[in-house]
Amino acid sequence: AQSVTQLGSHVSVSEGALVLLRCNYSSSVPPYLFWYVQYPNQGLQLLLKYTTGATLVKGINGFEAEFKKSETSFHLTKPSAHMSDAAEYFCAVRASFGNEKLTFGTGTRLTIIP
Amino acid sequence: ETGVTQSPTHLIKTRGQQVTLRCSSQSGHNTVSWYQQALGQGPQFIFQYYREEENGRGNFPPRFSGLQFPNYSSELNVNALELDDSALYLCASSPNPGGNTEAFFGQGTRLTVV
Numbered sequence: 001a002q003s004v005t006q007l008g009s010h011v012s013v014s015e016g017a018l019v020l021l022r023c024n025y026s027s028s029v030p031p032y033l034f035w036y037v038q039y040p041n042q043g044l045q046l047l048l049k050y051t052t053g054a055t056l057v058k059g060i061n062g063f064e065a066e067f068k069k070s071e072t073s074f075h076l077t078k079p080s081a082h083m084s085d086a087a088e089y090f091c092a093v094r095a096s097f098g099n100e101k102l103t104f105g106t107g108t109r110l111t112i113i114p
Numbered sequence: 115e116t117g118v119t120q121s122p123t124h125l126i127k128t129r130g131q132q133v134t135l136r137c138s139s140q141s142g143h144n145t146v147s148w149y150q151q152a153l154g155q156g157p158q159f160i161f162q163y164y165r166e167e168e169n170g171r172g173n174f175p176p177r178f179s180g181l182q183f184p185n186y187s188s189e190l191n192v193n194a195l196e197l198d199d200s201a202l203y204l205c206a207s208s209p210n211p212g213g214n215t216e217a218f219f220g221q222g223t224r225l226t227v228v
Contacts, residue, residue, distance in 0.1 A: 004156075032214050043118075043204055043219035044157070051214035090156050101147065101170055102206075102217060104156035 002027045002093040006105035014113045019078040021108045023065075023091030026072065033074040034092040034102065035065055044090065050074060051096070061085070086112045118207050118220035126226045127195050135190040135223045137205030143218070145169070145211045146188040148180060151202040151222070163188055164211045192225075200227045 007022040025031055032051050036044040048059025055067040061084075065076045074091060091105045119138045127133050139146050145164045149157035159172035163182035177193040186207070192199055202224050206217035 034216075036219075041221075041224075043120075043221040044206075045219070046216050049214070049216065092156075096214070101159035101162065101172065102149075102157075103159070104149075106154075106156045 002031060002095055002103045004091050004093050004103055004105035006089075006091050006108050008108055009106065010109045010111065012111040012113055013081045015083055016080050019063075019076070019081045019085065019110065021076040021089050021091075021110065023074045023076065023105060024072050025074060025091070025093045027093055027095060030096045032094045032096050033065075033067060034094070035059065035063070035074075035076050036090045036092060036104075038088040038090065038107075040087075047076070047089075081110075081112050083112050083114065086110055118205055118218050120203075120205050120220035120223050122223060123221065124224045124226075126228060129195055129197060129227055131195050132191065132193045133195060133225060135192075135203050135205075135225070137188045137190070137207075137220060139186045139188065139205075139207035140218050143207035143209050144186050145208045146182055146186065147206045147208070147217060148188070148190045149204040149206065150174070151204055152198075153201070157204055160190070162211060169211055195227045197227050200225060 003026045005024045034049045035047040050067045058064045092102045147162040148160040151157040161171040162169045166182045182188045202222045204222045205220045208217045
């Protein structure tokens with residue numbers, strides 16, 4: 001079984017500051033990991049994903065995440081926050097074997113302070 | 115190519131009624147998954163359809179049922195609505211089930227049960 005824990009339901013950063021959203025996962029098999037963003041009254045948009053290969057993954061809008069197996073983490077970062085980054089962010093995990101579902105964390109609401 | 119579209123966008127139903135939500139998958143995608151997102155929570159997997167067959171189910175009661183049609187569009191049906199069924203229902207399509215493929219989400223249907 002897979003599970004995801006997102007530390008911090010709300011994160012506030014100043015415009016131009018580093019964004020760090022934390023995600024820890026639990027998986028009985030090698031995982032595939034995803035970060036999705038959700039803007040108000042919208043569906044989910046994929047920011048980036050880790051499947052195999054390079055552990056540092058670059059996504060859209062300047063976001064990146066690093067898969068650290070030893071720490072079972074997949075934290076999302078962006079060097080410089082922009083007002084348009086204000087949204088809800090979800091980390092998700094899926095087993096790399098079989099037809100498993102996506103399991104989501106409870107989300108982190110990111111607020112950008114002007 | 116068109117994305118994932120869901121209808122209706124908003125819906126208000128009375129407790130005990132039945133509801134049908136619809137989803138048109140992205141062109142070329144044969145797999146549709148449905149998720150329930152309660153307010154302030156991450157999406158939770160309801161079930162997945164692959165080539166018109168149910169291909170996995172989450173922890174939801176049988177009054178949640180679905181269909182997938184030959185054109186890979188899908189319906190989610192909920193019978194005997196309860197107040198706790200109020201949520202955003204998200205449909206996601208993908209080229210095939212599971213694995214490292216990206217799931218593309220629609221904007222969701224906001225269901226309110228009164």
